[in-house]
Amino acid sequence: MTFVKKVTKNQLFLPLFSMVLVMLVNIIYDVANGNAIFNFFTISINNGILYGRLIDILNRGSEAAILALGMTLVVSASAGTDISVGSVMSLAGGVCCVLLAGFGNVNVNEYAIPLWLGVLAGILVACLCGAFNGFLVAGLKIQPMVATLILFSAGRAIGLLLCNSNIVYINVESFKFFGGYCWIFPTPILITVLCIAVTALVLKFTALGTYVQAVGINKEAARISGYKSAAIIFICYVVCGLFAGIAGITATSRIYSADTNNIGLNLEMDAILAVALGGNSLGGGKFRLSGSIIGAYTIQAITTTLYALGVSSAQAPVFKAVIVILIVTIQSPAVKAYFAKRAAVKNAMMTAGREAQA
Template sequence: MDPIKRITKQQLFLPFFCLLIVLLINLIKSPTFFNIGIQHGVLYGRLIDILNRGSEIAILAVGQTLVVAVSAGTDISVGSVMSLSACGTCMMLAGYGVNSTTQLAVPMGIGILFGIFLGGLCGAMNGALVAKLKIQPMVATLILFTAARAIGLLLCNNQITYIRYEPYKYLGNFIPGCPIPTAIFVTIAVIAIVSILLRKTALGLYIQSAGINSRAARISGINSAMICFVCYVICGLCAGIAGMVASSRIYSADSNNIGLNYELDAILAVALGGNSLGGGKFNLAGAVVGAYTIQAITTTLLAMGVSTDQAPVIKAIIVIIIVVVQAPTFKEWIANTEAKRKALAAEGGQKA
C-alpha cells in the first residue's frame, strides 16, 4: 500500500483533515489567528477560545459516541438534558423561586452533584426505554428532547436564575492564578475517566460487540440490554457535566438557551470522527477531535459574521455530506463506477 493511501485509510484522517482545512482558511483570512497572549493573567487567543468553547461539545461527544456505538441511534435529548441539569443545580443553589442570589442555599458541591445526578437520571430513563422496551433510540430520546427543557423551566419557576457567587464561575471560566480555562481540565478529566473505563475494563469490547450484533452478543453471554443501559446513563452524565460547564459560564440557568442545538453538534462530532452512525466500532479520540473541529467551524462562522441562528444551515449540510459519503449504497456506487472504468480501460487495452 502506498504511503498516501495508508494515511487516508486511518480513522482519524477525516477529522484531522477537516480541522486542518478550517485552521488553514482562518490563517489565510487573518494571520493573527494563531496568536496566543496573556491578558490579566490568563491565556488569550482564538485557539484557546476554540479549546475552551469546544469543551461542552467534546464532553457530549464522548457520551454520544458510546450511545451511537451500542444502539446505532443517537441521543437527541443531550442539549435539553444539559439545560435541565443546569436548572436543577441553580435551583438547588439558590433555593426554589429565587431568581438571583449571592448566598448559596446548599454547599456548591451538593448542587453540582445534584445537577449531574439529574443528567444521569435522564440518561437512565432513555436507557430503560431503549434497552428494556426496545424503542428506537431517537423516538425514546425525543420525549426528553421536549420535556427536559420544559421541566427545567418549571424548576426555575419560569425565570432565569442567577448565582452571583464567585466560586460557581470557576468551572466555566478561570480559577484565579491558573491561566488555562477550567473547562479544558474538566474535558480532559471526562475523557480520561471514560477511556480508562473502556480500556481497563471489558466495557469497550462489550459495547462494540453489542453494537455490531446485539443478539450474537447476548448469545455469547453479554448482557446487551445492560450494556446499552449503561451507555445511555454515561451519556446522560456527560450531558449533566456539560450542562454544569455551560451554566457556570453565564453563572445562571437560562433554560431556553443552554444547550440549544448542541445535539446536532454532538452528533456531527461523532460522525466527523469517522464513527459510523450505524453502530458497532467506535473511536473516542476521533469524536473528540471532531468536536473541536465543529467548534473551529462555529468560531470561524461567527468570526465571518454569520449569526448563531444561521450557523445550523452549514452544519446541517456538512452532516448530510458526511452521512451520504458513509452510506453503503453510495460506497457501492463509487466502487461500481470505479470497476466499470477499470473494465473499460482493460478492454481498450486489449483492443489496442
C-alpha cells in the same frame, strides 16, 4: 498510491482533513486582512489567562466534546441517537441553581446549600434521566430516538417549571469557577480533558469498549455469546446522561445562572454531528472516541471561523448544513460502492494490460 490510500482509508482522515481545511481558511482570511499569517494560532497570556483563537475554540467546544463522548457510546451500542442531551443539560443546570439559590429565589449572593451538594444533585438528576432513557431503550426495546424524544420535550419544560420560568442567578465567585478560569487555563478545557482521560482509561483498561462494540455490531449474537446486551446499553445511556449533567453544570457556570430556555439548545445536534463527522457509523458497532472529539472541535472551529468571517449566528446553520450533507454523502454506501466499482474496473484493466504485455 498505497500510502495515499492508507491515509485516506483511515477513519480519522476525514475529521482531520476538515480541521486542516478550516485552519487554511483562517490563514487565508488573516493574510487577506493583512494580519500575521499565524494569527490564528497565536496564544498569549493577557491579564494572567491564556488568550487566543485556538484557546477560544477549545473553550467553547468543551460542552460539545463532553457530550460527544457519551453520544459515541450510545450510538455505538444502540445504533440510535440520544436527542435529549441538550434538554438534560438544561435540566441539570436548573436543578443545581434552584437548589443552590433556595427554591423560589431568583437572584442570590450566597448558597442555600453547599456548592458540592448542588452540583452533585444536578449531575445525579442527569444520570437519572440517562437511566430513564436506558430503561426505555434497553428494557422495553423502544427505538432510541422516540424514547429520548420524551425527555427532549419534557426535560427543558421541567427545568422551566422548577425555575418558575425565571432565570436564576447565582452571584457567588466559587460558582463561576467551572465556567471560568483555573490558574491560566479556562476550567471547561480542564474538565473536558479530565472527562476524556477517564473515559479513555476506562475503555483501555476494562473490556467495556469491546462489550459496547460487540453489542452494537449484533445485539442478538452478543447476547448469545454471553454478554448482557441490555445491561450494556443501559450503562451507555447512564454514562451519556452523566456527561450531559457535567456539560450542563459547565454551561450554567459560564453565565452563573440557569437560563433554562437557552442552555444546551440544539447542542444534541452538534454532538450527533461530531460523532458522524468523526467517521463513526450512526448504525452502531465500531467506534473511535478520538474521531468524535476531533469532530466536536472541528464543528466549533467551523462555527468560530464563520463568526470571524462575519456570518451571523442565525445564518451559520446554512453552512453547517452544506458541510453535513457533503460529509455524509462522501460516507454514504451508494457513493462508497461507486468508488469501489471504479477502483475494481481500474485494477482489472491494469492486470489485463500487464497480461497483454507478458
